[in-house]
Amino acid sequence: MYSCKQATELMSLSLDGKLSLYQRVALKMHLFMCKLCSRCWKQMLFVRDASHQCSERAGEIDFMPEHSLSPEACERIKNALKEESPP
Amino acid sequence: MEKNHTLDPEAWVDQHGDALFRYALFRIQDGQVAEDLVQETFLAAIRGKESFAGRSSVKTWLFGILKHKIIDHIRKISRERPEENIEAVADLAGKDFDDKGGWKYQPSEWTTNPSLLFQQQEFWQILQTCLSELPPRLNQAFTLRELDGLSAEEVRKILDVSPTNGGVMLHRARMRLRECLEIRWFAEEA
Numbered sequence: 001m002y003s004c005k006q007a008t009e010l011m012s013l014s015l016d017g018k019l020s021l022y023q024r025v026a027l028k029m030h031l032f033m034c035k036l037c038s039r040c041w042k043q044m045l046f047v048r049d050a051s052h053q054c055s056e057r058a059g060e061i062d063f064m065p066e067h068s069l070s071p072e073a074c075e076r077i078k079n080a081l082k083e084e085s086p087p
Numbered sequence: 088m089e090k091n092h093t094l095d096p097e098a099w100v101d102q103h104g105d106a107l108f109r110y111a112l113f114r115i116q117d118g119q120v121a122e123d124l125v126q127e128t129f130l131a132a133i134r135g136k137e138s139f140a141g142r143s144s145v146k147t148w149l150f151g152i153l154k155h156k157i158i159d160h161i162r163k164i165s166r167e168r169p170e171e172n173i174e175a176v177a178d179l180a181g182k183d184f185d186d187k188g189g190w191k192y193q194p195s196e197w198t199t200n201p202s203l204l205f206q207q208q209e210f211w212q213i214l215q216t217c218l219s220e221l222p223p224r225l226n227q228a229f230t231l232r233e234l235d236g237l238s239a240e241e242v243r244k245i246l247d248v249s250p251t252n253g254g255v256m257l258h259r260a261r262m263r264l265r266e267c268l269e270i271r272w273f274a275e276e277a
Contacts, residue, residue, distance in 0.1 A: 003184070003187060003188025003189065004184060004188055004189050004190050005183070005184040005188035005189075006188060008183075008258065008262060009254075009258050011261075012254065012257055012258035012261050012262075013254055013258075015257075015261070016232070016238070016239035016254070016257065017239075018239065018254070036190050036193050036194055039194045039195075039196060039197075040194045040265065042197075043194060043197060043265045043268075043269070044261050044265060046197070046199075046201065046268075047233075047261060047264045047265055047268065048233055048261075049201060050201070050204075050205070050210075050214060050268075051214075051229070051230075051233035051234055052233065052234075052236075053205050054211060054214060054234060055233070055234040055235070055236065057205075057211075058110055058150055058234075059106065059144075059146050059147060059150055061208070061211045062109075062208055062211070062212075063106075063109040063110050063112070063113040063211075063215060064109040064112050064113050064215070065109070067108065067109055067112055067118075068105050068108065068109075069100075069104045069105050069107075069108040069122065069125065070122075073108075073122045073125075073126075074100055074101075074104055076126070077100050077104065077122075077125065077126045077129055078097050078100055080126055080129075080130060081096045081097060081100070081129055081130065081133055082097075084130055084133050084134070085096065085133060
């Protein structure tokens, strides 16, 4: 019988597809009986799904909105591009 | 509109430089490195612009290049600073559980509608905050796995850690993020 701590380790491994058949069955039984681990499992799935959404929407989400490329960096990058570009 | 600019790299910098820089900063948390990665992204784009078939937007294409640059950077610093991997595995052990492996801090019930939540800029700000509060190696393990979509095996090779330590790092990251969202978003919401 797994402890709750071990069960959370199995949850994480299962998200990476690394559980044996025995571990899968044991985790399922633990989740069936343990309300707190069952919550934790749903929340781990939520964290994963939110992260996938974050990746898919990378172009739309305002990451670090208070930061910008400095004018100096812009200039430097443009100069590097000019040097790289064929005339 | 965007098509007119596909062959004008200087316009790319004006149009997409900030967004790329912010994403790089979010992932790497070092302004100087983020600037360098953006520059490398634009240079790679200019060298490969013949291969840009216009199937996606310029922005999506540039983000794709930047993500590869970020992965290469993480691979490089993992080899240079292996001691941080040991710290990541040793850090925060067993914080949530008592000696017998039972819950010490009980997860609360989250009531939410993900499709509404994902429309809110505030939620993404909180997720960014939670990711940035992870120890760097845990952040990298998690973002490589769940944002870049690499397999756990690929992640552990990039971070240069054993399969066991790679699994431990992903577990720690997931538990910390769960806890952080609970405190910063769901408890505030309730």
